[in-house]
Amino acid sequence: MTGPRRIVCLTEEPTEVLYALGEQDRIVGISGFTVRPTQARRDKPKVSAFTSAKIEAILALKPDFVIGFSDIQADIAAALIRHGIEVWISNHRSVEGILDYICRLGALVGAADKARSYAAGLRSDLEALASQASSNAARPKVYFEEWDEPLISGIQWVAELIRIAGGDDILPELAAEPMAKNRIMADGSKVIDRNPDIIFGSWCGKKFRPDKVAMRPGWENIAAVRNRQLFEIKSPIILQPGPAALTDGIQAMARHIRDWRPA
Known part of the structure; x- marks a missing residue:
């Protein structure tokens, strides 16, 4: 076995x-x-x-490598580095970034060929999905909500997967902002003005409430609300x-986008 032998994963994606x-x-x-894969949650x-x-x-686990994600885990990383942990x-933050991440992680553990093959398969599936979607009769406008209080x-x-x-x-101008704090909206006026056909909600840690969204002032006139096109991802x-995100996530959104028809 080459590369690190005792790895701690601070987020789900490296696992x-x-x-x-x-x-x-x-x-x-x-x-x-971590919820994926289920055996990891059971065994680790x-x-x-x-x-x-x-x-x-x-x-206590004596790791020789710890993997985390983003500035949000900077303090954890610093504490471990002070203890001599790599x-x-x-x-x-992008689809290409995810595919590159898979390849880099594979290389770090001595599985570069397997990682490249895996990433290539994911890319091929995304290209096939994009090709199928290009034959849809129309393209719905989509609003994706990451949090509700405040609106994020x-x-x-996610924006890239919606397009695929x-x-x-x-x-799109907010999707380009890597930090969640820069994607906060003071109110829902932008969403009202841009009148999405579909609303996806993914409130991390709590269940998405379409009824609560529909009751927001002014949102009753949004096409997605009028036509009950509000879905949890x-x-x-x-x-x-x-x-x-590149498999089950995009497939969940694609099903609703595929089923959508202009009113």
Whole structure:
């Protein structure tokens, strides 16, 4: 076995990738938010949340490599680095970034060929889906809501997946913002003005409430609300920048986009 042998994954996407590559035996600890794959949640110790971690529990696992995501985990990374642990914090925010991440992670664990093959397969499936979507009769305007209080619109990879699935994200200028705080909307006026045909909600940590959305002042005139085109996309399959978003996440959105018809 080459590369790191005792890996702690602070988020779900490295866990899912390593399992997909057949390298799961390297994993000694995972995030408590991990739901994919199910065997990881069953078999691996849970040592972190997203913004916090059990540092002593991680150290007790004697990892030689820890993988996290984004500036939000900077404090966790710093604490581990001070204890002499090697840490990799990725910060990919796009579909291409996810595919590149898979290849880089594979290379780090000595499974570069398997990772390239896996990424190529995911890319091929996305291209096939885009080709199918191009034959749809029309392209709906789509609003993706990541949180409701305050309103936070979808991140870049979500907007890109919406386009691949045959829709058009109504807030591309916000999707280009990598930080959630920069995608906060003071009110729903932009959504009202751009009048989406479909609304997807993925409120991380709580159930999406279409009825609550429909009751917002002024939203009763939005096409998606009038035509009851409000759907939940489960956060574990869309809000983590890993394989789930490129498979189950986009498929869930594509089904609703494919079924949509202009009123």
